[in-house]
Amino acid sequence: MCHRIPPGHPDNEPAGCLLCAIRSLSICDALDESELRELVRLSQRVRFGSKEPLFSEGDQSDASFNVSEGTVRLYKLLPDGRRQIIGFALPGDFIGVATGIRYGLSADAVEPVRACRLPKEPFSRFIESKPRMLQRMNDFARNELVLAQNHMVSLGRRSAEEKIAAFLIGWRDRLERIGRSTKTIHLPMSRQDIADYLGLTVETVSRTLTRLERENTILIVPGGVRLINLGRVEALAVA
Amino acid sequence: MCHRIPPGHPDNEPAGCLLCAIRSLSICDALDESELRELVRLSQRVRFGSKEPLFSEGDQSDASFNVSEGTVRLYKLLPDGRRQIIGFALPGDFIGVATGIRYGLSADAVEPVRACRLPKEPFSRFIESKPRMLQRMNDFARNELVLAQNHMVSLGRRSAEEKIAAFLIGWRDRLERIGRSTKTIHLPMSRQDIADYLGLTVETVSRTLTRLERENTILIVPGGVRLINLGRVEALAVA
């Protein structure tokens, strides 16, 4: 539907922080009007087409990103190509903060993505004297840790069926928190992505989903699922 | 060897932040002398015996802790008792920061632990106007995320043998960074702990370790292991 976009194509719009639709979801909510005006000057609005990388593990870490639209896949690769998806970033999420001079993981767009690019140096100078912003970034990191911890429980201790259920419930909750419809849960990522997120194979994901559908627990629809027997899914998810 | 210690037994020593041996490893390194003096007044030195909980998932989150001695196990439980160990905390680590009013996971002492207890309210007031401290706490949270991400790769995409190797290398690196000997790697945690950390069973951990020993890759010694064929372990660990 939309034509190929060059890597990290800059929009011609300026970063419109003051009018930003997802500001209340993002770290920028900790800034006042004059600070936002300052941020406008040091940030850039960028777009990425499906599968296009925002950054890759090992790259020089030049910038972080505030996702404003679309879904981003964050992952690590083993030398032989095995992939573990660490998480998916949604609008409001703040990604690409590296500990060292290089990114510790890779990120690419699952579907077309818009984001604010925050170049490392200017941005770190910008925040260094803003305790409220630092607090908010701390809260965001803590929240990421909570997600990571639940993810570890799934990876280490849940069966394939429980993993899928926990994934669907967790994804639904995240969509809900950013104000998306949850009547039918939109799944922009592929079966392979779900498999690599849950430590399974595509085949197992596919089989498990169709089994859940045959049992009338879920309904598979194009681009997502509906939870028919919500209680059953939730029971599997906590287990 | 030592008698039973009541839960979270307070030492009679004051919190000696100025002389603290692990300050350079901890978040407190971001504080100057007068700030440390302030911290002394609002923190308490506490001890925990083996297996004693520092806090439990679902408890009201009253305080966080700076570990100064010993090893802490951080974990989550499923309703049926399955356990996933999220990580181990060592001297210098800052644990028990909750996002909400309740702890999101449980923590207990693997071996006798000393820590500084930082009551939530006074501590959050203490840091709110200290950007350097907030920065450092951010760095610590980021570092935890890096560990979590590597852990997820192990849980989701590595074989039992690779998990064990990656665990040994990762543990060795952490011991090294806090200045511990790595000639023989001290493992204070049980086989069951290692299993619950790696998403395996005790039997698989035991079998894998003895297989590695039979192949002359490692040597199992009381309380730890020695890496005989370091190259082999490292090769398994990256894979």
Place this chain on the structure above:
DNA sequence: CGAAGGATTGACGCTTCTCAAATAGGGTGG
């Protein structure tokens, strides 16, 4: 309309789990 990639389904195998029992080790009390 046809090609290409994604998703599903099936048959079979293997790694890891489960259940069970033996062994070792550490702490306690006599």
Place this chain on the structure above:
DNA sequence: CCACCCTATTTGAGAAGCGTCAATCCTTCG
């Protein structure tokens, strides 16, 4: 100091869940 007990660890045999390989189907898009 030694014997005993309790727990941790190791080892074995068999089962099962999930992975692998392969073929088919479906969808999307040129």
